Amino acid sequence: MLEIFYESQNFFLLKELEKLGPKKGVISQSVKDVVQSLVDDDLVAKDKIGTSVYFWSLPSCAGNQLRNVHRKLESDLQSGKKRLSELADQCDTLKKGREESDEREEALGELKAIELKHKELKDEMGQYSDNDPAAFEEMKKAIEVAHAAANRWTDNIFTLRQWCSNNFPEAKEQLEHMYKEVGITDDFDYLELSTVLPGTVGNQMAEGNP
Numbered sequence: 001m002l003e004i005f006y007e008s009q010n011f012f013l014l015k016e017l018e019k020l021g022p023k024k025g026v027i028s029q030s031v032k033d034v035v036q037s038l039v040d041d042d043l044v045a046k047d048k049i050g051t052s053v054y055f056w057s058l059p060s061c062a063g064n065q066l067r068n069v070h071r072k073l074e075s076d077l078q079s080g081k082k083r084l085s086e087l088a089d090q091c092d093t094l095k096k097g098r099e100e101s102d103e104r105e106e107a108l109g110e111l112k113a114i115e116l117k118h119k120e121l122k123d124e125m126g127q128y129s130d131n132d133p134a135a136f137e138e139m140k141k142a143i144e145v146a147h148a149a150a151n152r153w154t155d156n157i158f159t160l161r162q163w164c165s166n167n168f169p170e171a172k173e174q175l176e177h178m179y180k181e182v183g184i185t186d187d188f189d190y191l192e193l194s195t196v197l198p199g200t201v202g203n204q205m206a207e208g209n210p
Contacts, residue, residue, distance in 0.1 A: 001026055001034050002043065005057035012055050041065075144193075151190050 004012070004020050012020075014032060021031040035055060038044035042065050044057040161184075164175050179185075 001031070001038060002057060005044065005055075006059050009058055010056070013052060014055065017055065147191060147193055154188075154190050157184065157188075 001017070001021065001024065003024055004017065014035065017035060018028040018031045021028055021034070026034055035044060038057070039046055039055070044055055046053055046055045048054075161175075161179070165172065168175065
């Protein structure tokens with residue numbers, strides 16, 4: 001396609017290029033895409049004059065474009081070489097003081113030992129987290145809320161049983177049977193706070209001691 005422009009050094013409409021393209025081995029259906037790719041690469045110029053779009057390219061324009069590309073590539077190459085040199089200098093600087101030696105090996109060994117000890121202490125601290133005062137206080141508050149809720153529902157159950165007994169005295173046996181089926185037995189009663197937690201902790205909470 002560039003040969004068409006260079007040989008004639010003329011201006012063309014797209015439909016004219018589509019007719020000339022097959023003579024250079026470019027099928028007419030592909031001419032539009034090929035020309036657009038040349039425009040994108042700045043190898044062909046285009047401009048709208050009136051209602052028509054014209055395409056053109058001169059050998060001198062292509063030469064200038066190639067020289068510009070060459071200069072840019074040369075500039076990128078020089079920048080890359082400079083950056084490579086800077087990185088090499090940084091690498092040499094970082095290596096100073098890190099040469100293999102007995103002192104360095106000993107220091108690295110001590111560092112690994114300290115890191116291992118730190119991990120062991122961290123794991124040991126995690127084992128004592130259950131005895132953390134703040135965690136215990138949160139647990140205590142949660143138990144108190146649950147205890148109050150359980151006894152509130154126990155009170156509701158006793159109230160419901162009394163209401164059923166007063167309103168359906170003739171169904172006493174049926175009601176007792178139903179209570180046992182749902183787990184309300186003769187020993188059903190309010191929860192004591194000391195039974196929620198075992199040992200001295202529950203006793204302290206029940207007595208109000210800190």
